[in-house]
Amino acid sequence: MPEPIESWWARRQRSRAAEVPYAPGAYRDAWARYPVLVRQYRPEHNRGLLLSQVPPAADVWLTWLCDVGHQFVATPDEQRHRPGRERRRSSWCPTCADLASPRRLPAVPMDPAPKRPRDAPETAAPVAATTDPPPGRGPGPGPGPVVDGGERAALLRRIGASRPAPPRTPRTGRSAEVGQLPSAGEAGRTSPAGRAAPAGHETQRGQAPRGGRTWATGLPSGPPRPSPAPSVPRRRDQLCDRTPDLPVGEAFSSACAPPPASAVEEQLRADLAAAIAFTAGVNAVRLARPFFEHLEAWPDVLLPELRVAVEYDSTGRHGLEHVGHREEADRRKDRALRSAGWEVVRVRTGGLEALGPHDLVVSGLTRSTVPQLLDVFREVRGDLYVDAWLR
Structure with a gap:
């Protein structure tokens, strides 16, 4: 387990029976390939010890200071393995790395309906609105219930469930939806014999116009065109298929x-x-x-x-x-x-x-x-x- 630098240095003094267990410059060559860490290390924040006195594999907490001014604590092994796949200067500092790639906050869902204005005082009791007013009479003079968007949506659903569903009348002509076939009379009125085709859309009986729908039924004249398959990105655990089949070592x-x-x-x-x-x-x-x-x-x-x-x-x-x-x-x-x-x-x-x-x-x-x-x-x-x- 990593320990503070004071405890680590005192323990090394006892184990090596020396006032200075590691002489200055003992690990200079080992740290020479990490010029960024040499700049980040400050002896004044680490009991006055030089970085060349600390073994790269020492399990000790050291204080580092990045070029921007962020001060943080990490072990030598953590600092040496901090850079990842990104080639950025901010990889050497955890604070700079977080600022370079901020986390995206989750989106808050919006209310299904805006809040109603509060015309009544805060202490007014809400009025029940689960039933319709009597025929011929409008709403009462008092203000309605003060509800937010979610309560209003639930209230509208309850009111709609209590009302009888109105009879649905089939729509004819060009307003007929796809999947609803008109009756024989309606088909006659919507066929080319009953009315003339628009200019530029002269078609024979049973033949589909340019829009892909027949004048008799308004349905698509043929099977829908298949949509192109979306390109699925290759996962990192999948092998690339562009390597030619050659002997090993070619x-x-x-x-x-x-x-x-x-x-x-x-x-x-x-x-x-x-x-x-x-x-x-x-x-x-x-x-x-x-x-x-x-x-x-x-x-x-x-x-x-x-x-x-x-x-x-x-x-x-x-x-x-x-x-x-x-x-x-x-x-x-x-x-x-x-x-x-x-x-x-x-x-x-x-x-x-x-x-x-x-x-x-x-x-x-x-x-x-x-x-x-x-x-x-x-x-x-x-x-x-x-x-x-x-x-």
Whole structure:
């Protein structure tokens, strides 16, 4: 269970038998890939302790302050896994996240009828209005009952139920409703023989005009046109049906693959194409198991000849990319690609740590990045095979 920072620090002092259990800077590298959390942490609100003195897995309550000024309490693990599917800067603060996506209030049903004006004083007793006034006499001089919309609707229903239903007379001619057939005399009066058809609607006997109804009965002349079936959105647990039926591990061009996310990925692809020959125009790999409603994965750069996928990872503008839950998705993606016969090489920047055995941890895309990638390709596939594809 998380505990306050004072209790946690005192317990660590006793367990480690040291006045300063964690020296400043002990966990600087672990927090370096969370630049937003480094800015949100304030030592003056946390007993003067530095963030580099707190292990990322510590079960302790820390006080954070977002860029807007909202102060909140959360554990390091909660903060590291706070970003979700939305790529918004407000994801790092619970208050900002609630303000960015406000909850919709339930709609209040309106009264079926407006309230009557209160002409009588508040103490006036309501007058019973469940019976009709005598014939020839209007309502009494006193004011009627003061009721709101709901009571008035119930009152009208009771009055309507007590009255006898008036005899219904069938309507004829063009006012006849669909489903009520007129009598023989009425049909004769409403037929083209009894009256002339409107201008522009000259039809033969029994033939339907342009409106789709016959002059004799007023009913539709044929079966109604079927309405188009509404498009049902695909649920998240349903697989996409646009993945072609290819062998597992086959590279292809997918219509579902998103466009490149940054110009750095395009530059990395161009630099690799200038150094080594590989098939261009493919952006997906057929998988054996589903990966986020798809049987395919979309690495940044694919080298089908070597069966190597290259990923360029950075924390992004707001520090949301490839951290927290997105890091877990990256690990799952790597396992899916390796099970399909591919090897994944990630170029990790912005303080991100290596996820796999062949990942490169660099400061950014520089002139030495592509030669380092070629050396990693040689370790994975062998010098002889990789050098055969060099330009």
